[in-house]
Amino acid sequence: MEKRLLELLALAFQNELSENERKELDVLFQRFPEYQDLAEKLQFSYERIDELELAGMIQVEKEWKKLQKKNKRLRGQGRKMVFLVVAGMAAVLLLAIGMLFLFRSFPEVEVSSIACKQEPKKVTLEYANGKTLVLDVNSLVMNDKGKITDHVVAKENMAVAEGLRLNRLSVPKGGDFSLTLADGTVIRLNADSRLQYPSEFSGDSRIVYLEGEAFFNVAKDKTKPFIVKTKKLDVEVTGTSFNVMAYPSEAFIQTTLVQGGVNILTEDGNVCKLLAGEQCAVDTASGECVVSQVNVASFVSWIDGQFFFDNESMESLMRKIARWYDVDVIFENEELKSELFYGTITRSDEITEVLDILVLTKTMHYEIKDRTVYIRK
Template sequence: MYTSEGNIIQLIRNCLLGVLSSEDRHKLDVWLEEERENQLLFEKIKKELSLGSEVAVFNKLNDEEAWLQFKELRKRKSKLRIIRRMLWYAAVIMPLTLGVLWFWDVNFHEERESASGMESVIQPGVSKATLVAANGEVYELRKEVHQEEIKMGNGLVVKREEGNLIYDSTMIVEERTMINTLKIPRGGEFKITLSDGTRVYLNSATDLRYPMVFDQKERKVYLSGEAYFEVSKDESRPFYVVADDVVIRVYGTEFNVNTHLERGVQAVLLSGKVGICDKRHGDEIIMKPGELACGNRKDGEITLRKVDVRQYVAWKDGYFAFENETLEQIMSTLSLWYNVDVFFQAESVKKMIFTGYMKRYSEIDEILRAITDVVGVQFSINDRTIVVSK
């Protein structure tokens, strides 16, 4: 990066990571002394960033691309707006921890502008679900409940805690075939601990079917939507996730499965080893950590490729992670979490690309303003419908 502003962003990043040379330290000091705003910017970044030992959002980020976006922005924004966006891009190109804050409005909220008159009361999703028991009884689950027990037939008890449902492995054998269904609506999320100790994080618009107690030979659940699994190790009983026509076999690992995509089921493996196959073919493919498996909904073909898996699981920790994604993909994700409908006024808008990492619990207005600043599209909100235009 040859421009002075670009070099400054690089210097700030290296300084906060503790890898700044003495020569670069001098360059940074000179820049800090030039203007008071420079010092305020630097102090704000240092204050808000957490660069501890937590898991980074991303290690591989495109500095040049972020800088080109910033330069384009610089041509049409006031100096105060430039400083604010510089703060954003400094955040984008740094390998930050998942505890990092969304920088869109840091100390500049008094200057915030309304993008196309965009004002709404659309709030992010919350912990909520509907439990449909095998006997047909329905239970509405909400985060507000701190602890409660749900009794199901023959004295069976399921523990219900804040945003979590917990099944007990000591349930009587006669009830092992009872299948429950946990339904997560749009604008919701929930967690469940299955009878074997496996923990499942369920995203919006997701259904999970599972037995109250697994049998002695295998553990099998059925998924529609998106979920992150932390499977308890049990070599004598493989764990199966059936998602549409795809079957994933697990012995103890962590992975994410998503059936929302139009092209087919997508699975990302974080640790351990799993086998994945399409029921129409039956040939199992072994996945390794750091791999993404994509199933083709039409012909059943499964392909593997290496990815940075954190992009695909950031939602579990409360973040959106959009890496060179189209607006169509991004708005589809947002529509599920914020429970809104999206309308594009032009097909070309759907193909525009955006990269950004932000808090999942922010109001939707903040996220839309960020996209507007970077790619130049306009959003208007009418009740729970978002219209996207050039």
């Protein structure tokens, strides 16, 4: 969390904040106005960086002491700030900003003695003949004969898939996985997802079955369309990059196109055609298909290890967090579910760091008991 706040201030100083990042920083300043006051003084120094020498460092320290006097909770935090001799006032200013976060005081939260820390998750590959392989790797590559070529997998398992019709790859909560199919198509599966696929593609199409979420970079083959089948719809392409989210817990199945073109075929016969930058959202109850322009980054950022929320409801956001951190989430106040959130969070952060960011930006608090997160006002 400290890194994120520091990043926002650094971007602000250089006039490089995006609209959503500016909103995120504004919300933080509304919650902690004393930080905005210090940031404005640091900005004044940053704009005159060429004119500053050691005096600039002294001024920053003075401003920090003033802030300490105003906010008693910033005193005596037990952390030491060591100033290094660095070249240039830019580095000095970054250290000064860092001080703000080292001595910060955020709202208190209740966390049980059993922390919801990420633990290694095991991906399983179930072959069509019933044999199951527990994978200790985060990716697999199939050659053109349907054999696993990843050197980490034991040799005796390398030919098991050969000749079998359909395999099932299961990615648990808290993990993701990359699979390269025999045709060269690369599939990245998100947490709590399952993919069924053949060892080798035969016939006039390439068909896989998805439950959950996956990003597809499909190898081009105009003679054999690639088809992703979900519970309510099929996505058909010949070679392109796109993301499909089809979790049973979600009200919509979303197909987001990064590049190329795709056809969406719903179970009631409707066909939706997508262009790059568009998304098709199919209502799983009514079958209605809505195509719209979207910020693609917010739907595919997970493949780069980020949560990117763009005007997303707290309810939707917490479902993603629950899948990734393998926790249950209970809202004690229903109105919090509709709160909207803008921002970026790193998926490698501990769950408490992620929740602390939400506490900063919304009028909410949380409590963790065992593996359940309680959200309340």
